[in-house]
Amino acid sequence: MSSENVAVPSPSAPPALPTDDEPKYGGHTRFELELEFVQSLGNPYYLNHLAARKLLSNPSFVAYLDYLQYWSRPPYLKYLTYPGPTLKNLQLLQTERFRQDIISPDLVNAMVQEGMRAAVEWHRET
Amino acid sequence: MDKYMDERFERVQRALTSLIDSITKYTPSTTQAHDLAAADKELSDGLTELQTHQNNLLRIQELRKETEDLDAQIKSTVSLLWSTRKEITGTPTTSYPSSGPRYDFTYTDLLNYARRISPYTLPPPGVTNGVDLSAPPADQQATASAEQTPVTATSDSVPAPNGAAVASTASQPTDPSQPDAAPQQTSFSTALPEHMTEAVNLLEGAVFYPWPGEERIRSGALDLCQRLADAGVDPKGYDPEEQERQRQAEAEERKRREAIEDAERKRREEERFAQMARERAAAAERERLMSHDAGGAGQASPGAAGRQEKKQFQFMGGLDDDEDED
Numbered sequence: 001m002s003s004e005n006v007a008v009p010s011p012s013a014p015p016a017l018p019t020d021d022e023p024k025y026g027g028h029t030r031f032e033l034e035l036e037f038v039q040s041l042g043n044p045y046y047l048n049h050l051a052a053r054k055l056l057s058n059p060s061f062v063a064y065l066d067y068l069q070y071w072s073r074p075p076y077l078k079y080l081t082y083p084g085p086t087l088k089n090l091q092l093l094q095t096e097r098f099r100q101d102i103i104s105p106d107l108v109n110a111m112v113q114e115g116m117r118a119a120v121e122w123h124r125e126t
Numbered sequence: 127m128d129k130y131m132d133e134r135f136e137r138v139q140r141a142l143t144s145l146i147d148s149i150t151k152y153t154p155s156t157t158q159a160h161d162l163a164a165a166d167k168e169l170s171d172g173l174t175e176l177q178t179h180q181n182n183l184l185r186i187q188e189l190r191k192e193t194e195d196l197d198a199q200i201k202s203t204v205s206l207l208w209s210t211r212k213e214i215t216g217t218p219t220t221s222y223p224s225s226g227p228r229y230d231f232t233y234t235d236l237l238n239y240a241r242r243i244s245p246y247t248l249p250p251p252g253v254t255n256g257v258d259l260s261a262p263p264a265d266q267q268a269t270a271s272a273e274q275t276p277v278t279a280t281s282d283s284v285p286a287p288n289g290a291a292v293a294s295t296a297s298q299p300t301d302p303s304q305p306d307a308a309p310q311q312t313s314f315s316t317a318l319p320e321h322m323t324e325a326v327n328l329l330e331g332a333v334f335y336p337w338p339g340e341e342r343i344r345s346g347a348l349d350l351c352q353r354l355a356d357a358g359v360d361p362k363g364y365d366p367e368e369q370e371r372q373r374q375a376e377a378e379e380r381k382r383r384e385a386i387e388d389a390e391r392k393r394r395e396e397e398r399f400a401q402m403a404r405e406r407a408a409a410a411e412r413e414r415l416m417s418h419d420a421g422g423a424g425q426a427s428p429g430a431a432g433r434q435e436k437k438q439f440q441f442m443g444g445l446d447d448d449e450d451e452d
Contacts, residue, residue: 042337
C-alpha cells in the first residue's frame with residue numbers, strides 16, 4: 001500500500017481541515033459522507049452492487065477509491081467503527097483484479113461467509 | 127624435608143650404634159644414653175613436624191584443587207557470558223520499515239477506540255453465525271460430526287422415570303434405521319420446544335455481520351443525498367434542517383404579519399362603525415330638527431314620535447358610548 005502511496009501521492013492526500021463555512025451536502029459534512037461511504041465498502045454486497053452499477057470500472061471512481069485511502073491513517077483511522085472489513089476491502093479495491101471479480105456472486109458469498117466466521121473466530125482461544 | 131628427617135634418623139642410629147658399641151664393650155656411659163634419648167626426642171619432634179608438613183601439603187593440594195575448580199567455573203561463566211552476549215547481539219530484531227509512517231497514540235486512545243468499536247467487531251454472547259464453537263476451528267468435518275455426538279451423549283445421561291425408558295433411549299440413537307424416534311425423545315427431555323427458545327434467548331438465530339448492513343446503508347446520509355438528487359435538488363449547500371428552520375421562521379413571520387393586519391383591520395372596522403354611528407346621529411338630528419320645523423301637524427301623535435325617537439336615541443346612545451370609550 002505504501003508503494004502505491006508513493007506512486008500516486010497527490011490523490012491520496014487527505015482533505016484539508018474543515019472551516020466554519022464548510023458546505024454541507026444534504027445537511028451532512030463531507031467528512032460524514034465519506035466516512036459512511038468508506039465503511040459501507042466493508043459490506044461485500046455493497047461492493048457487488050457498485051460493481052453491478054459499473055462504477056468499479058470507472059477511472060474516476062477508481063481514483064476516488066485511491067483517494068479514500070486516507071482513512072487508513074490517523075487522525076481519520078480512529079473514526080472507523082468497522083476497521084477490519086473496511087480497510088481490508090479498501091485495500092482489495094486498489095487492485096484491478098478484485099474490482100473485476102467482485103461482480104461474481106460466488107466471491108461475494110465467499111467473502112460474506114469468511115467475514116462472518118472470522119467475526120466469531122478471531123477472538124476464540126484455540 | 128627428607129634430608130631433614132634423614133639427618134635425625136642418622137643421628138639416632140649413630141647414638142644407638144655408639145651406645146650398643148659401648149654396651150658390647152661393657153663400658154656403658156650415661157652420656158651416650160642421654161644422646162640417644164635426645165636424638166630420639168628430636169626424631170619424634172621431626173616426625174611431628176613431618177606430620178604438620180604432610181597436613182600442610184594436603185591442605186595446599188586441596189586449595190589448589192579448589193582454585194582450579196573455581197577457575198574452571200569462572201572460565202565457564204565467562205564463556206557462557208560471551209556466548210550469551212554473542213547470541214543477544216546476533217538475535218534478529220523486528221525491523222520496522224523506517225520509511226513507513228509511524229503514529230503516536232496513547233493507551234487511553236487505544237482503549238477508548240476499542241471500547242467504541244467493540245459492539246461492531248465482536249458478536250454478542252451466544253451469537254455464533256452458525257460456527258460450532260465446540261469443535262476445533264478450521265475443521266469442517268469435525269464440526270459436522272460434533273453436532274451429532276452431543277445428542278446421543280445427552281440422551282444417554284437423561285434420568286428417566288423408569289428403567290425401560292432408559293434402556294430404550296440408550297439403544298435407539300445407536301439404531302440408524304429409526305432416525306425420527308431418537309431426536310424426538312431427546313428434544314423432549316433436554317431442549318425446549320422451538321417456540322420457547324426464542325422467548326428464552328432473544329438472540330436465538332441472530333446473525334452478526336462485521337460490516338454495516340444494507341438497511342443502514344439505505345437509511346444513511348448518502349441515500350438522502352441520492353434522493354435529493356433524484357428530486358432535482360443539488361445536495362450541495364442544501365441542508366434539510368436549515369430548510370426546516372427557514373420554513374419555521376417564515377411561518378412565524380407570516381403569523382406575526384397576519385396578527386398585525388388583523389389588528390389593523392379591526393381598528394379600521396371600528397373606525398368605520400364609529401363613522402357610521404356619527405353619520406346616523408347627525409341624520410337623526412337633522413330629522414328631529416325637520417320634524418320640529420313641521421310644527422302643529424307633528425303634534426297629533428307626540429307619544430308615538432317620542433317613542434320612536436327614544437328608540438333611535440337608545441340605539442345611537444349605545445354607539446356613542448362606544449365611541450367615547452375609544
